[in-house]
Amino acid sequence: MSTTDNRGPLQVERRTRLLEVLQRHGVLRISDLTDTLGAAAVTIRRDIAQLASEGLVRRVHGGVALPDADDPAVAADESATQPSGRSLGMLVPSLDYYWPHVAQGAEEAARELDLRVVLRGSSYDAGDDRPQLTRLVDQLAVDALIVTPRMHAPTAPATVAWLVGTGLPVVLLERTATFGPHHEVLESVVTDHALGAAMAVRHLVSLGHRRVGVVLAENSPTSPHVHRGWQEAAAECGLATESTVDIAVPDARTPESPAALDAVLDRCLRTGTSALLVHADAEAIALVQRCEERGLSVPGDLSVVAYDDEVAGLFSPPLTAVRPPRRSIGRAAVRLIADRLSDPERPAHRVVISPALRIRGSSAPPH
Structure with missing residues (x-):
């Protein structure tokens, strides 16, 4: 494990213990680790993401495993480059207007990449998106999130901070946001x-x-x-x-x-x-x-x-x-997630997609 990064002693100790427990059991669920290490699921996921990027573990659905014993380097490389079988939590503000087509595009792209979309609907009037997001992360153990948060809600800054804090790949749909003192951007796909x-x-x-x-x-x-x-x-x-x-x-x-x-x-x-x-x-x-x-x-x-x-x-x-471009928006978000799962160190991408004009019978020259 690298000693030149900015991790504090508690993080180093917790991740060392995580590796020790994993050596004994081979595969562990997130819930097992929260009990064993006395840390929140969000914290454990951040640790796993870091260790996976270093090739020390491989992420599996709902938990973590050791790299294959035959060839740890190859196993770590495959874990970084193959998103197959992973699940993507998708939270949109409505399931009856605009967003069904977005979700359809996401489903199409996910099938092509052997990913699974776990779709949930929120509401434009919802006070806080985090209860739904928390269920996706903690109970359904998704590996990444595609989210349309309510950016004008008072809870929006806390929601963005929570999303960043999960340690999971996150893509915003039809929204943009920044975080941290340097205003780093979250990955996003938006219509122009x-x-x-x-x-x-x-x-x-x-x-x-x-x-x-x-x-x-x-x-x-x-x-x-x-x-x-x-x-x-x-x-x-x-x-x-x-x-x-x-x-x-x-x-x-x-x-x-x-x-x-x-x-x-x-x-x-x-x-x-x-x-x-x-x-x-x-x-x-x-x-x-x-x-x-x-x-x-x-x-x-x-x-x-x-x-x-x-x-x-x-x-x-x-x-x-x-x-x-509703379906294209959904497809692009899934592809961004797949690329992030394959290469956790890639720069943040912001995708802007152009709409189209359909000329029909309600526009004509004036009198």
């Missing part, structure tokens, strides 16, 4: 939502629209990125955003939605706004239906581009929409 919004604006400008507004779902983590892309593209195209529509609306299922959408349409009529980028699909569909009720035609009186493309193409008229 600002680029998607800018693509929508440029499409509408190419049709001849000069007043392009934006309508955003309240409390959506994606909305700030869509808003930024709208602002940047509008400035690039010479559009005056201050004299058009820039409004956040409540969930389309709430009683407040019709009045909020009326306010949007009233603002469009007052300012001469002829096109809108609307996040998300439900709000875009509700807006088009409100146009029908008020005798406004889409795209005749108002062009609409939806952001998400979950169901926008099924509506009548089919809505032009920006489609985030």
Whole structure:
């Protein structure tokens, strides 16, 4: 074991004891070691990760084993380069919108790499993600984590610190975070939502629209990125955003939605706004239906581009929409995990994937 690193005497003693116990038993579960060493499962996992990177042990599902007796160096090398049979804990904020496609992509990539995804759903309203994450790590003994934490929650800094402290490979989905005094980054896979919004604006400008507004779902983590892309593209195209529509609306299922959408349409009529980028699909569909009720035609009186493309193409008229690369996001996260399991010392990677614009029947040149 290296004596030139920054480990303290307690860590060295604990890891030495771990190796001594492992020499006697050959294979041990995490729960065995927490009892024997009197340390938390998170601490034990960090120790195992360090020892595995040094080739002194090999990680197995739910525990640790000695390298093969015939050739320890080869066994350690295989442990570092072969992720086969390992399980990945995946926690997403919803299992009924957007995220099922992400999970599907993750499952596809995991099967190709002989990995197993343990999927769990949280909630956008959850106060703390850690109970679910703790169960994945301590009870289900996953080997890595793919997580979409609630970064605006008061518990977010503690959650990020906990994720780092597990010693497990961690990839964030559609979120970014840093840790430590030097703001080191966690690995992440995100959609370039600002680029998607800018693509929508440029499409509408190419049709001849000069007043392009934006309508955003309240409390959506994606909305700030869509808003930024709208602002940047509008400035690039010479559009005056201050004299058009820039409004956040409540969930389309709430009683407040019709009045909020009326306010949007009233603002469009007052300012001469002829096109809108609307996040998300439900709000875009509700807006088009409100146009029908008020005798406004889409795209005749108002062009609409939806952001998400979950169901926008099924509506009548089919809505032009920006489609985030949901399955690709899931696939890329699993590949990042597999690469990290194969090479624990590799630099942190941040993957940004571009969305696509699907042009359909809700956008047309203005009158």
